[in-house]
Amino acid sequence: MNESKVETAARVAQWRIENMVSSSYRRSEPFKMGLWNWLLRSSEDYVWAVEIAYHGRFIIDVEFLDLKVASVNGAEPSSIWPNEGIMRNQAIKGTLACLSRMLNDGLHADVTINTANGTVRAHRAILAERSTVFERMLSEDFKCKESSIVNIEDISVEACTTLLNYLYGGIKYEDFREHRIALLRASEKFDIGDLKEACEESLLEDIDSKNVLERLQVAWHYELIQLKKGCLKYLFDFGKIYDVREDLSIFFQRVDRELMIEMFQEVLNASGIA
Structure with missing residues (x-):
């Protein structure tokens, strides 16, 4: 100036x-x-x-x-004040370690979750913070407020533990991949939007002829637009529909009528008729 x-x-x-x-x-x-x-x-x-x-x-x-400062190798930009970044990372790492220990050891846990094949202990404040549905379930005017018991009978104890590890920030990727469908169902049930997005992105990564019809039905049921597009693209744009023709009759017996119509529309588009 x-x-x-x-x-x-x-x-x-x-x-x-x-x-x-x-x-x-x-x-x-x-x-x-x-x-x-x-x-x-x-x-x-x-x-x-x-x-x-x-x-x-x-x-x-x-x-x-x-x-x-942007990195030349495409990594995340780094702060020119590195001490702050180190301090913040250490604080986050320490907090996540504490939360994981609280979950794993049941330290000051005040909620019991009954699953299909076992029980796990958790913390009311964390569940309520991460999910508005849990918040309502654990509110003062709900009966489980007194008993501190939540029943989730459509999830296994293993999948529920993985869900809690996600909410507490200590989930392992191999556990996430193993329980993706159960986690997707839980994300819908308990309104955990970031988990739903993570499940959709993961399910997009390994579509093949063995799972594409199942993934397509999952995408339709949970309104996962990108997953549905990915499955249809795999079947029709890449011609993999011929690899699953033996499974199509069973698939069409149980699939939603609107999805069936959409698939036929994709066939017409691919053949240049529509």
Whole structure:
């Protein structure tokens, strides 16, 4: 900025301007912030509209909450203040470790979940925070508030444990893959949107001729648009419909009529009739 002085301290840059009139441009002097030298370029990114003329000295304070540098190898951008990133990662890691220990050891657990083949212990506050359905179930006017018991009879104790590990932030990927369908059903039942998205993305990764019809039915039932598109693309765009022709008769006996119509439409599109 012309006729100005830039000073910095930690994450704050301060422009001291002698005077500025309406519709004028100000260009910054080079200054050092963090590990780097900076020069704010004259473009729309850095233009402030000034509606009235202002005569005399005034100060503009700019605080940088974080500044990140893009990685040349495509990794996540890293902060130019690495100590903060390390501190934050350590805090998150420590918190997740504590939550996992609370779950695994039943430390101060105040809820018992009855599953199809066993029970697990959990914490009311975490369940309520992660799911609005759990929050309602555990509210004061619900009967399980007194008994601290939740019955989920359509899930195995293994899948329920995996669900809880996801909610507590300590899930293992191999457990997630093993129980994806059960987790998808739970995500729908307990309104856990991020888990539903994770299940859909995972189910898209390994579509093959052995599971494509099952995945297509799952996608239709749970309204997973991307999974449905992926299955239809696999069957018709890549011609894999011939690999599953022996299973189609059984599939059509149990599939929803609207899905069947949509599949026939895809056949017509692929053949150029429609």
